[in-house]
Amino acid sequence: MSHPARALPFDVRVPIVNAPMGGVAGGALAAAVTQAGGLGMIGQGSAGSEASLSAQLALVPEGVRVGIGVVDWVVRREPALLERALDADPVLLTVGFGEDLGWIRRAQDRGILTAVQVFDAAGGAAADAAGADVIVVRGREAGGHGRHLVDRDVLLDEVLALTERPVLAAGAISTAEDVRRALARGASGAWVGTAFTTAVEALSSRGSRDALLAAGPDDTILSSVFDQAAGWGWPADIPERVIANDFTRRHADGRSAEARAEFTAAGAADDPRGMSINAGLGVGHLRAELPAAEVLAALAP
Ligand SMILES: Cc1cc2nc3c(=O)[nH]c(=O)nc-3n(C[C@H](O)[C@H](O)[C@H](O)COP(=O)(O)O)c2cc1C
Known part of the structure; x- marks a missing residue:
C-alpha cells in the first residue's frame, strides 16, 4: 500500500x-x-x-x-x-x-x-x-x-x-x-x-562495542534476565532484545543471588559475557566504530 x-x-x-x-x-x-x-x-x-x-x-x-x-x-x-x-x-x-x-x-x-x-x-x-x-x-x-x-x-x-x-x-x-x-x-x-x-x-563501553561488532543477525534473543538481575521495574510482558551471551545461556531467571552477583561483577569489569547489550536484528551490519555523521550519511536515503 x-x-x-x-x-x-x-x-x-x-x-x-x-x-x-x-x-x-x-x-x-x-x-x-x-x-x-x-x-x-x-x-x-x-x-x-x-x-x-x-x-x-x-x-x-x-x-x-x-x-x-x-x-x-x-x-x-x-x-x-x-x-x-x-x-x-x-x-x-x-x-x-x-x-x-x-x-x-x-x-x-x-x-x-x-x-x-x-x-x-x-x-x-x-x-x-x-x-x-x-x-x-x-x-x-x-x-x-x-x-x-x-x-x-x-x-x-x-x-x-x-x-x-x-x-x-x-x-x-x-x-x-x-x-x-x-x-x-x-x-x-x-x-x-x-x-x-x-x-x-x-556512550557504549569498550566491552559492549566489541560484542556488538562481533554479533551476527542470529545472535539476539528476547530476555528479561538482566532486568531481573538488576531489579529494574520493567513490566513482565516487556522483555528486551539483547545479544545472547554466557549469562543468558546459564540463567533462566535473573533473580537468584548468584545471578545478581554475576551481573554486578560483569558490569564492573565491562565483561560482555555477563552484560545486557541491547541490539536489534540488524546488528550484523555493524562493522566499525564510525563518527555518527558517517553512520547517518550511510543511512541517508
Ligand atoms: C542499546 C539500546 C538502548 C535502547 N534504549 C531505549 C530507551 O532507553 N528508551 C527507548 O524508548 N527505547 C530504547 N531502545 C529502543 C529504541 O527506541 C528503538 O525501538 C530500537 O533501537 C529500534 O530498533 P533498532 O535497534 O533495530 O534500530 C533502545 C535500543 C537499543 C538498541
Missing part, C-alpha cells in the same frame, strides 16, 4: 532520528546526529535520572537542538526526570513503555513535540487518539525493550492506515535501502537505534 508522504513536524535534512537509547545515546551522540542533519535524541533508560540527563544535556553545544526520551516506570519512580526533560525544551519528547499518555498534553502545552513508540495497531490507535505528533512503529526486529509482536513493515502498513499523523519506522533499519523502502511504504522517516550503538560519540 502506498501513502502520500506526511511531513515531519521538525526540521531535518536527513529523515532519521537516533533512538533515545539509555546508556548509549548521550549528549555527544545526539548533538552529532543533529549537526549532521538528522534529529539527535538523548536517552535516559532504566538507570535514568535527573542528574544523568543534566550531565548529558551539558554536552550539547549551545544552539544545537536535540530530543529526549525517558521511560514511563522510571519517571514514576523519579518524577524530577520528566520535569527536567520538559524544562530542557527538547525538539521532541518521548515517554516510553507506559499506558498513560497524559504527558503528551503536558509537553504540547509547552510547545514541545511528542513521539510515541507503538508495538501493535492498538497502540497506534491509542497514540493517535492521544494526539502524538509523531508515531514510531517499532517492529519485532528492534533492539532493546518492547513487545516484540509484529514485523516492522506489517505494523507500518497497519498504523499508516489508521492515522494521518507522520509515522517513523523502527526495527533493524540498517542501510540506506532500508530507509528508502520505509519511505516508499509511507513512513516519513526512520527511528534508528542499533546502527548508532558503535558510533564514536556513543
Whole structure:
C-alpha cells in the first residue's frame, strides 16, 4: 500500500532520528546526529535520572537542538526526570513503555513535540487518539525493550492506515535501502537505534562495542534476565532484545543471588559475557566504530 508522504513536524535534512537509547545515546551522540542533519535524541533508560540527563544535556553545544526520551516506570519512580526533560525544551519528547499518555498534553502545552513508540495497531490507535505528533512503529526486529509482536513493515502498513499523523519506522533499519523502502511504504522517516550503538560519540563501553561488532543477525534473543538481575521495574510482558551471551545461556531467571552477583561483577569489569547489550536484528551490519555523521550519511536515503 502506498501513502502520500506526511511531513515531519521538525526540521531535518536527513529523515532519521537516533533512538533515545539509555546508556548509549548521550549528549555527544545526539548533538552529532543533529549537526549532521538528522534529529539527535538523548536517552535516559532504566538507570535514568535527573542528574544523568543534566550531565548529558551539558554536552550539547549551545544552539544545537536535540530530543529526549525517558521511560514511563522510571519517571514514576523519579518524577524530577520528566520535569527536567520538559524544562530542557527538547525538539521532541518521548515517554516510553507506559499506558498513560497524559504527558503528551503536558509537553504540547509547552510547545514541545511528542513521539510515541507503538508495538501493535492498538497502540497506534491509542497514540493517535492521544494526539502524538509523531508515531514510531517499532517492529519485532528492534533492539532493546518492547513487545516484540509484529514485523516492522506489517505494523507500518497497519498504523499508516489508521492515522494521518507522520509515522517513523523502527526495527533493524540498517542501510540506506532500508530507509528508502520505509519511505516508499509511507513512513516519513526512520527511528534508528542499533546502527548508532558503535558510533564514536556513543556512550557504549569498550566491552559492549566489541560484542556488538562481533554479533551476527542470529545472535539476539528476547530476555528479561538482566532486568531481573538488576531489579529494574520493567513490566513482565516487556522483555528486551539483547545479544545472547554466557549469562543468558546459564540463567533462566535473573533473580537468584548468584545471578545478581554475576551481573554486578560483569558490569564492573565491562565483561560482555555477563552484560545486557541491547541490539536489534540488524546488528550484523555493524562493522566499525564510525563518527555518527558517517553512520547517518550511510543511512541517508
Ligand atoms: C542499546 C539500546 C538502548 C535502547 N534504549 C531505549 C530507551 O532507553 N528508551 C527507548 O524508548 N527505547 C530504547 N531502545 C529502543 C529504541 O527506541 C528503538 O525501538 C530500537 O533501537 C529500534 O530498533 P533498532 O535497534 O533495530 O534500530 C533502545 C535500543 C537499543 C538498541
